[in-house]
Amino acid sequence: MGDGMYAGESALEAHGLGMRYRRGWVLKDCSFRLPAGRICGLVGPNGAGKTTLLSIMAHVLEPTEGRLSVFGAAPGSVDSGRTSFLAQDKPLFRRFTVAEILRLGQELNPGWDQRAAEDIVRAGNVPFDAKVGSLSGGQRTRVALALALGKHPDLLLLDEPMSDLDPVARQELMGALLAEAAEHGTTVLMSTHVLAELENVCDYLVVLSGGGVRLAGDVDELLSVHTMVTGTKDGEGLPVSLAHHPLVESRISGRQFTALIRPDSPATGPWETDSPSMEELLLAYLRSPDAPSLITPTAQVQDQAYNTRTVAA
Amino acid sequence: MVVVIVEFRINRRSGVPAFQQIVQQTKQALRLGVLVPGDRLPTAKDVAEVSAVNPNTTLKAYRELEREGLVEPRPGQGTFVRRTLARPSASTDSPLYGQLVAWVSRAAEAGLEQEDVVALVASAMEKQYTAGTETAVTTTRSTGG
Structure with missing residues (x-):
């Protein structure tokens, strides 16, 4: 793992992506960029379009409009590198044994790492001769992750990967995943509802809501441009002197107020300021659908500034 | 290896x-x-x-x-x-450390809780290192964890 991790190469670039199902638009005008080598959390409420977005990236779905490039090429093409997609329902052939599933991985993927895959299965004491259909949800997740990592993908897409794992398995598999990323410079994009799971794991974030990108960028950068303000309430609502700072969310309880702001100048005043935690930042954006979106420069695609919004059907 | x-x-x-x-x-x-x-x-x-x-x-x-x-x-x-931060007088086999261990055990005998001891040490340190150098702050944090 060298300096390449910080270089400008894009793993993913979404330009005005949109997806319409019969019930309407699920994704609309999604533009963002994920630099290579990052471990990115994809966060959003139910129905925000996370699974749809991951499926487009995995070349399982074709977008209705816009375009996506994976390492500069079309998804699924030879130049887009190797992509592993761990879907939420972990689709595996139920009548195959674990050993047969890994054999399949070996047959289908040049450069397959049988030992890495076996190590992940073995760490969970999953019997190699067990039929996939007889495994518990957590064991199936483990086998699916072994299959995904045995391929040594350049891009690893995970949809709610840890939801059916116990805490010990969760920590161990997250460790295996991050070690893989450390060794091979893998770019990881994973969706989750468990915000605490992202702390210390992700260095990049994309927040989706209502089918659009609300927040995207480097975690440190996102945290550093926000300030959490706590103070004593003076009259109704927030102090007037805070009003000129862009506001993400404010809450008033009794005599106290708290506000998450994106100050353009230092927010000094008769209150306390602190930097938000990742969880506080995410919750504030998820609770406030009307807060202005923020896509930091490293997360912007080149033509983003000129992107015109197309009319929704 | x-x-x-x-x-x-x-x-x-x-x-x-x-x-x-x-x-x-x-x-x-x-x-x-x-x-x-x-x-x-x-x-x-x-x-x-x-x-x-x-x-x-x-x-x-x-x-x-x-x-x-x-x-x-x-x-x-x-x-x-590349280099160490250890000072002979700050190691766990130094006389200073021995005195501190003895003092902590006297504090416990006198019925002080862990929080009381931490508060006393922090207060004494604040008095000594009033200049408030960054190192003093880091030391308290890391030993406290």
Whole structure:
């Protein structure tokens, strides 16, 4: 793992992506960029379009409009590198044994790492001769992750990967995943509802809501441009002197107020300021659908500034 | 091959960013002489595997330690300790430490709780190091954790 991790190469670039199902638009005008080598959390409420977005990236779905490039090429093409997609329902052939599933991985993927895959299965004491259909949800997740990592993908897409794992398995598999990323410079994009799971794991974030990108960028950068303000309430609502700072969310309880702001100048005043935690930042954006979106420069695609919004059907 | 000498304990609920915890724990190990010049720090992969911490976080902590001249990266080999922070009078077999252990045990005999002891020590330190150097603050934090 060298300096390449910080270089400008894009793993993913979404330009005005949109997806319409019969019930309407699920994704609309999604533009963002994920630099290579990052471990990115994809966060959003139910129905925000996370699974749809991951499926487009995995070349399982074709977008209705816009375009996506994976390492500069079309998804699924030879130049887009190797992509592993761990879907939420972990689709595996139920009548195959674990050993047969890994054999399949070996047959289908040049450069397959049988030992890495076996190590992940073995760490969970999953019997190699067990039929996939007889495994518990957590064991199936483990086998699916072994299959995904045995391929040594350049891009690893995970949809709610840890939801059916116990805490010990969760920590161990997250460790295996991050070690893989450390060794091979893998770019990881994973969706989750468990915000605490992202702390210390992700260095990049994309927040989706209502089918659009609300927040995207480097975690440190996102945290550093926000300030959490706590103070004593003076009259109704927030102090007037805070009003000129862009506001993400404010809450008033009794005599106290708290506000998450994106100050353009230092927010000094008769209150306390602190930097938000990742969880506080995410919750504030998820609770406030009307807060202005923020896509930091490293997360912007080149033509983003000129992107015109197309009319929704 | 190379023995891993330290293992970082990352507390996800402490509110202290993981990269700062790695910096603090490395310095603590350097201060106590657990790490000495020439030792190799765990690789970002080791830390990821054991503590499920983003490898970029570990590298960021190592760059911080490098800026302070404490460690150096050797291409293809890892990150190595360059100098120690241990002082003979600050080691756990120094007379000062012995006196402190004796004092803590007297405090316990006198019925003081752990929090009382921490408060007393912090207060005495504040009095002594009124200039409030950054080092004094870091020391209290890392020994407290």
